[in-house]
Amino acid sequence: MTKQLHLAAHFPGVNNTTVWADPRSKSQIDFSSFVHLARTAERGLFDFFFLAEGLRLREHKGRIHDLDVVGRPESLTVLSALAAVTEHLGLAATVNATFNEPYELARRLASLDHLSGGRAAWNVVTSFDAFTGENFRRGGYLDRADRYTRAAEFVATARELWDSWTPDGTPRPFAHHGQHFSISGEFTVPRSPQGHPVVIQAGDSGEGREFAASTADIVFTRHGTLEAGQEFYADVKSRLARYGRRPEDLKIMPGVTVVLGDTDAEAQEKAADIRRRQISPQNAIVALEQIWGRDLSAYDPDGPLPDIDPDPDSELVKGRVKVGDPFTVAAKWRALSEAKGLSIRQTVIETSGRQSFIGTPASVADRLTEFVTADAADGFILVPHLTPGGLDDFVDRVVPLLQERGVFRTEYSGPTLRSHLGLPTPVRKG
Amino acid sequence: MPATRPLHLAADIGGPPHYEARHYTALARLAERGTLDFVTLGDSFARPGLDALAVLARVAPATERIGLVPTVTTTHTEPFHVSSAVATLDWVSRGRAGWSPEVSTTEAEAALFGRRPAAPLADLWHEAREVADVAAKLWDSWEDGAEIRDEPTGRFIDRDKLHYVDFEGRTFSVRGPAIVPRPPQGHPVTVIDASAPEPRAAAVRHADVALVRAEDPAAARALREELRDRARAHGRDPERLRVLVSLPVELHTTADAVALAGLIGDWYEQGAAEGFQLRPAEPERDLALLVDGTVPVLQHRGLLRRFYPGATLREHLGLARPVNQYAHAGSPS
Numbered sequence: 001m002t003k004q005l006h007l008a009a010h011f012p013g014v015n016n017t018t019v020w021a022d023p024r025s026k027s028q029i030d031f032s033s034f035v036h037l038a039r040t041a042e043r044g045l046f047d048f049f050f051l052a053e054g055l056r057l058r059e060h061k062g063r064i065h066d067l068d069v070v071g072r073p074e075s076l077t078v079l080s081a082l083a084a085v086t087e088h089l090g091l092a093a094t095v096n097a098t099f100n101e102p103y104e105l106a107r108r109l110a111s112l113d114h115l116s117g118g119r120a121a122w123n124v125v126t127s128f129d130a131f132t133g134e135n136f137r138r139g140g141y142l143d144r145a146d147r148y149t150r151a152a153e154f155v156a157t158a159r160e161l162w163d164s165w166t167p168d169g170t171p172r173p174f175a176h177h178g179q180h181f182s183i184s185g186e187f188t189v190p191r192s193p194q195g196h197p198v199v200i201q202a203g204d205s206g207e208g209r210e211f212a213a214s215t216a217d218i219v220f221t222r223h224g225t226l227e228a229g230q231e232f233y234a235d236v237k238s239r240l241a242r243y244g245r246r247p248e249d250l251k252i253m254p255g256v257t258v259v260l261g262d263t264d265a266e267a268q269e270k271a272a273d274i275r276r277r278q279i280s281p282q283n284a285i286v287a288l289e290q291i292w293g294r295d296l297s298a299y300d301p302d303g304p305l306p307d308i309d310p311d312p313d314s315e316l317v318k319g320r321v322k323v324g325d326p327f328t329v330a331a332k333w334r335a336l337s338e339a340k341g342l343s344i345r346q347t348v349i350e351t352s353g354r355q356s357f358i359g360t361p362a363s364v365a366d367r368l369t370e371f372v373t374a375d376a377a378d379g380f381i382l383v384p385h386l387t388p389g390g391l392d393d394f395v396d397r398v399v400p401l402l403q404e405r406g407v408f409r410t411e412y413s414g415p416t417l418r419s420h421l422g423l424p425t426p427v428r429k430g
Numbered sequence: 431m432p433a434t435r436p437l438h439l440a441a442d443i444g445g446p447p448h449y450e451a452r453h454y455t456a457l458a459r460l461a462e463r464g465t466l467d468f469v470t471l472g473d474s475f476a477r478p479g480l481d482a483l484a485v486l487a488r489v490a491p492a493t494e495r496i497g498l499v500p501t502v503t504t505t506h507t508e509p510f511h512v513s514s515a516v517a518t519l520d521w522v523s524r525g526r527a528g529w530s531p532e533v534s535t536t537e538a539e540a541a542l543f544g545r546r547p548a549a550p551l552a553d554l555w556h557e558a559r560e561v562a563d564v565a566a567k568l569w570d571s572w573e574d575g576a577e578i579r580d581e582p583t584g585r586f587i588d589r590d591k592l593h594y595v596d597f598e599g600r601t602f603s604v605r606g607p608a609i610v611p612r613p614p615q616g617h618p619v620t621v622i623d624a625s626a627p628e629p630r631a632a633a634v635r636h637a638d639v640a641l642v643r644a645e646d647p648a649a650a651r652a653l654r655e656e657l658r659d660r661a662r663a664h665g666r667d668p669e670r671l672r673v674l675v676s677l678p679v680e681l682h683t684t685a686d687a688v689a690l691a692g693l694i695g696d697w698y699e700q701g702a703a704e705g706f707q708l709r710p711a712e713p714e715r716d717l718a719l720l721v722d723g724t725v726p727v728l729q730h731r732g733l734l735r736r737f738y739p740g741a742t743l744r745e746h747l748g749l750a751r752p753v754n755q756y757a758h759a760g761s762p763s
Contacts (some may be wrong), residue, residue, distance in 0.1 A: 071611040073518035080487035081522035110480040134605035183544040284585035
């Protein structure tokens with residue numbers, strides 16, 4: 001059979017992807033918005049629905065960043081509620097392994113797996129900054145290296161807990177004594193329908209790739225081109241054998257955007273318009289300030305890039321991951337701006353996009369299929385730019401074409417997320 | 431007791447643990463059919479069972495009016511996560527959430543987390559009071575209307591309507607603001623079992639609903655007066671505290687259900703409390719008899735309403751939406 005592709009829906013939340021000024025953009029908080037997007041995804045037979053997480057509001061120049069969509073409900077609680085209004089759709093929550101404890105989180109995830117009949121997934125992320133830590137008992141005590149070892153031990157400990165009941169349904173005492181956690185007792189939840197909720201992981205560093213290969217069921221990536229995707233795919237899949245795993249045991253799913261039009265030219269025009277609306281003049285200056293670490297509010301977004309150098313010691317921006325060495329990024333931006341004659345805003349638009357599939361439904365279906373059959377991905381996490389109707393067109397117009405091409409399911413074959421993904425139920429250890 | 435105020439009725443839907451949603455959904459729907467104000471679901475890290483808040487979030491879209499009050503422990507959990515989850519229960523239920531703060535007292539529970547040893551009850555309830563306090567601050571940390579979507583200035587929010595809480599407790603601190611915008615009820619309803627002295631001290635400060643256990647109407651009335659006096663001493667309006675008698679019930683026949691209605695009616699008319707939280711021995715059996723036997727009798731006596739007059743749990747309880755502690759009405763912006 002032709003290789004099948006997997007699809008997931010990201011609920012657009014706190015970012016500048018969402019074009020919030022569009023009249024079709026509704027609440028990112030009301031439950032009805034979650035219901036709409038989840039039911040659309042399920043109508044499209046998607047594998048899962050994906051929620052990101054926020055633990056501290058971003059700051060810019062010492063004040064709360066106010067230009068982007070902000071404010072979101074807590075993921076696991078929303079997903080528990082969505083389990084009531086969907087039947088098959090997988091329900092994936094991003095939850096931090098730094099500011100949670102294995103016992104409580106393993107219990108919440110196992111509860112979601114029971115309450116959804118085996119549809120829970122956990123996107124494991126880490127945090128190291130004291131800025132986020134100011135909201136937690138833990139504080140910001142972890143350095144970069146420790147956050148990965150804690151995350152790995154966290155997942156391993158959660159799996160010990162999920163395995164701790166006997167097959168006949170009685171709790172069995174567990175004890176875990178490791179570098180980060182020393183805990184013992186009895187877990188309160190029997191083994192859940194999927195055995196273990198599906199584990200998702202993001203990250204592109206060597207450590208991140210190794211962690212994914214050893215631990216994850218899905219890796220969430222951000223690779224721009226077919227070639228970069230193929231390189232990542234081949235590298236990560238080759239690492240699996242070291243852990244006694246098969247290539248198909250880990251699904252590689254980049255986050256992508258899709259813009260559809262009746263002609264390719266119309267789609268390109270729509271995409272350019274969306275990018276202009278995502279990068280408002282104010283947002284363009286903020287993006288620049290994030291690289292330069294300086295107050296650049298006096299600059300004209302439609303004018304040239306500043307000729308002063310970045311401040312490497314700046315604390316102008318908090319709560320955002322730094323994208324790289326500011327001097328290197330600034331040099332790259334300047335070169336691009338000079339070569340193409342781009343303004344500040346045009347430069348930001350040019351550099352800040354993610355992988356996009358832009359075209360007619362047929363050409364998008366072809367490109368998605370190409371990525372998957374050429375082993376650049378196993379599927380995609382779609383990031384719409386509108387809440388909650390941003391996937392309506394894709395489901396109505398692209399999914400049927402993927403089905404015609406024989407690369408996407410025409411019905412759910414089983415009840416659990418693992419069954420959608422073709423992943424086996426984990427073998428109980430101990 | 432003002433005669434115009436309806437009797438409030440709640441039921442616990444715990445009992446032996448179940449691991450499928452439909453069990454709890456059926457019970458909550460049954461309670462809703464009886465126009466009960468809310469259902470409670472206990473929780474603990476120490477005994478088998480699913481996370482109660484997750485269960486009631488799963489129940490929320492399958493019900494329309496009934497209030498949903500899970501037990502939430504405050505001892506080994508993160509106050510910031512707790513406040514977010516309770517606020518989210520309010521969002522997904524469109525204003526029907528409550529929470530019942532509890533503490534974890536045992537070494538066995540402490541060992542599940544491995545972060546710190548078990549502590550004396552008074553310390554744990556002191557901390558639970560701080561959690562209730564910081565939760566309310568976080569819920570208020572977004573003023574209503576903070577989301578402005580102002581296209582000319584490019585601002586999605588008015589950051590002057592967002593507030594750092596800068597809470598420093600004995601065992602934790604929280605900077606804020608919340609990630610979750612202010613929930614529909616302003617504050618989800620806080621329900622505290624005020625039977626023991628330590629939680630009672632929390633109830634008089636933080637509870638919207640206090641549960642009391644009493645042998646007879648006179649004892650219940652005395653407890654209610656004590657709670658109201660102490661709430662007043664903390665600067666609260668006692669009219670904003672609902673006291674419910676928590677009663678274990680075991681119903682086998684319609685006659686039992688009618689007898690219960692008689693007891694509830696008599697206690698209520700003697701001013702024992704503003705209502706009752708019933709704790710069935712077997713929720714499936716007892717709740718059906720309660721809804722089909724006890725409720726109609728109370729309705730017939732004119733003590734219990736026949737329909738939900740409002741949509742939110744606060745409306746069921748006749749409690750106003752709290753004023754935001756950070757918003758200063760009429761002050762210059």
